[in-house]
């Protein structure tokens with residue numbers, strides 16, 4: 001009996017070396033069934049290499065990969081319960097939508113009658129009804145990507161691998177396809193593993209995210225935890241924006257640390273992980289309170305003075321860049337919640353910034 005509580009993918013101490021370079025460096029990770037799992041990290045950190053090893057397109061140098069409990073060593077890509085969707089949506093230009101989707105079933109010897117109904121089902125799933133007879137050049141980029149998705153899903157893999165699947169689409173379409181992918185994943189109940197360098201994409205879609213750097217995984221967590229509780233400075237700075245303050249750790253007390261920061265004074269803050277005994281204080285820009293009137297600290301709040309350098313207006317929000325009294329650079333974001341609110345302050349304006357210790361986190365460097 002298959003254990004449904006067991007992870008669908010187990011990666012055990014996997015390394016992939018190209019000469020001296022370790023593209024993937026001793027990665028271990030388990031992916032639960034039905035997850036929408038994202039591999040996130042800067043370009044060149046090893047995401048594609050890891051995905052290609054799952055698909056069987058690359059061998060591991062050392063380590064093991066199990067899919068649904070089965071060791072994948074020596075198993076060819078077409079024998080794995082896996083399908084891959086690439087960034088450049090590989091569809092056959094001379095075939096219709098329906099033929100493109102049917103192709104993979106034909107070559108694996110599925111019966112003709114069964115093919116027709118499965119293709120129809122897949123077309124409905126990706127919402128391409130009425131377009132079965134079109135050729136790819138009669139479709140938009142987003143529609144072609146749906147064909148590529150249908151081609152992969154029609155084979156009912158246990159695992160769908162997506163390598164930067166939306167990066168060729170424009171912003172609006174990308175947002176639409178993000179929602180669509182989440183809907184599809186929920187509907188088909190297949191585990192999706194998506195590779196992306198786009199943090200918003202990962203945050204908005206994934207149930208769990210693994211952040212990679214230089215072949216290694218730094219943290220695996222659901223989106224909210226990754227944003228509000230990054231364990232390392234790299235993760236904090238890669239996911240969203242953050243302000244950081246150097247500090248000295250005076251004492252450790254369970255989950256907390258007593259710290260001294262030249263700018264913020266002495267504070268008790270949360271530590272990001274049990275092994276973090278030194279590091280940097282971080283706070284997200286939206287959690288910094290900006291005030292132009294006489295400073296009235298709320299209990300426990302640290303107040304610092306700053307001067308506005310620059311403002312970036314994005315419509316829904318404005319990001320204010322400031323220099324603090326000690327010369328350090330900070331940013332603070334403000335939602336433009338009312339159409340008739342006062343305009344953004346001008347560069348050169350003096351202000352006070354309020355920082356609550358509970359919004360600070362001590363992260364490891």
Ligand SMILES: Nc1ncnc2c1ncn2[C@@H]1O[C@H](COP(=O)(O)OP(=O)(O)O)[C@@H](O)[C@H]1O
Pocket residue numbers: 018021022023041042043044045046047048049050
């Ligand atoms: N076939 C290869 N031969 C040599 N080096 C490679 C090969 N494929 C990838 N690399 C290197 O491995 C590292 C990770 O690449 P990749 O997995 O494509 O990163 P990502 O997808 O995160 O951008 C990079 O430094 C890249 O240059």
Ligand SMILES: [Mg+2]
Pocket residue numbers: 047048049
């Ligand atoms: Mg890549």
